[in-house]
Amino acid sequence: MGRRTITVHHVRAVLAGAARGGIDTVPLLQEAQIPPLLLGDDRARITPAQFARLFRALYRTTQDEFLGLSAVPSRPGTFAMMCHASLGCRDLGSAVERAATFYGLFPGGPELLLEVAGAEARFTVRNDFARDEERFLTECVLAIWHRLSSWLIGRRIPLAYAAFAYPPPPHEAEYEILFDCPVRFGADRTGAAFDAHWLTAPLVRDEAALDAMLRRAPFDLLSRPEYGTTVAEQVRRALAGQLRTSPRLPALGEVAARLAVSPATLRRRLRQEGTSFQQLKDHVRRDAAIAGLAEGTEPIAELAARLGFSEDTAFHRAFRRWTGTTPGAYRIASGG
Template sequence: MGSIGSRSVTVHHVRAALGGARRLGIDTAPLLQRAGIPPLLLGDDAARVAPERFAHLVRELHEATGDEFLGLGSVPSRPGTFAMMCHLCVGCADLGAAVRRAARFYGLFPGGPDLALERHGGEAVFAVRNDLGGHPEGRFLAESALVLFHRLASWLTGRPLPLRWVRLTCPPPPYAAEYALVFGCPVRFGRPGSGPAAAAAFDARRLTAPVVRDEEALRDLLRRAPAGLIGRPGPAIAVTVAEQVRRAFVHALREGRPARLPEVSQLAARLAVSPATLRRRLQEEGTSYQRLKDQVRREAAVAHLTEGREPIAELASRLGYSEDTAFHRAFRRWTGTTPGAYRLHGAVRTQRQPADHRGQES
């Protein structure tokens, strides 16, 4: 793990990231070389490295130490721990639930990060309460956990999470100005023992921001994370408005029995735009509210008709149709056949359909 600036990473953070491997007796020179970082660079206090090289180094350290904490903590974190935490988070309805679940998950591991989420009036505060080790790099690990939280929160909701302030319980280091670039907000410093090792505050209203990522998006993220989240200049939030709307529909179908798919006005309120702006942005992305709604319903219907034995009337209700006759009409429009016929011959019909059929509007 590690902290980074807006365009490059200070050599101080590179040294800190290497501390655990060195204590384990691992030769770090080959790791640096594979990451494209000249070992001699570490002797220059003014040196900086590109974010992608730092991310590469973090991946090398993960593999060399067999520890997601890079050998920096009081106990190792087994590979796959972060991924399992993410799988738990994407199933949450909103950001607040996801952060609380992550905190409870890591609380199961003695010696791991002691995470907390508190609300004080209109402000939410996420804190790493322990420094994760009794050596100087332990502070670096706590700071990195804060960076990871911030970027993962932005990724989960598909929107940047603006921070109001960050507090680190350490004297300001010579490179203190770096932290404002990392977090995009004022950073306060304090004496050790005066509070959590690292904490960040944001608008408490963001706790209700819906989680718009799903398992498919998570699989893509985990091919690069956690190093990919840390080794980039900003949060990984590339997500279209259409994707956010689509994820809201998927979540509603998953949670509701019967489903109550959000209206345009409700989706617009979640995304902090007007209904007209939402419609315009969807149009700019080549789709519409109704088209996305039909696509999600159609894909869910096809999956359940092919794989399950749920009565068609119950399936229609679960997909948000007040009458099963309306579902029959929609399904015939989508596929050219009835739900019952599709259940009997769906596999054959699917093989005969053109590859882009499911993405077309009916």
């Protein structure tokens, strides 16, 4: 419980390449236990486990590491070979340069570049992609690059910002969650910036660790870890932890005391991060409800009580507001 759910916009995007290639996506959704009807509702969300099953089903079906999202496919094993080629570098900067050079050997895919200007380094995707699925691929490339780089040096690399060379999509709020940094749209080039001193960090992984990581890649690299670097994440973690043991979520004052700030300061900091205490409570309950319905067998009435709803009808109303469907319909469609 407590893991973030995934917007339906990402489900549509990851399916777009397969659909464009003439693949029937309904069996893939059914294999992932994702109700196909959810794709028609912009409010719908799925669990990380459902998205992982869909990702693996697409990978197996397309035999393409880009999942059909690029004009040119990437053969299975390409990413692993790039990782092995980069592992022998002396530092992160050399590894990123080698990775960009490696993918440059395969025209038609993302064109990667590491730029350094003073104290700022920026990893960019130089392509001017127009289709939504290609843009989604560049976002995946940036996220995987960031998590892989952090994994290689054994430390999380804070991003200064992520920039995208296209207008903000309807689900733009998801981007700060995905990249854990300020986000800009309408930029001249898509990329992510960070302090250049990280480029001198030595690589700390060996072949055995790489082999273990590759058995879980690339989805584990796409799954955003909870870094706990923002106030909203610290509040979310406190709320999710409490919900594991009690249906009563702590009040704002209780959470503020745990974080050693005043309630007014906590409200202000959450507002500065674009959220509120009530919104975080709703999201924690929403994600726990979706996970319980999709992955568990707990009766809906018991699930509602465990999540702090005094009446089934209140839970039904909240779940429909969150997802556009009822708890019962979601569970049946998910095979739960």
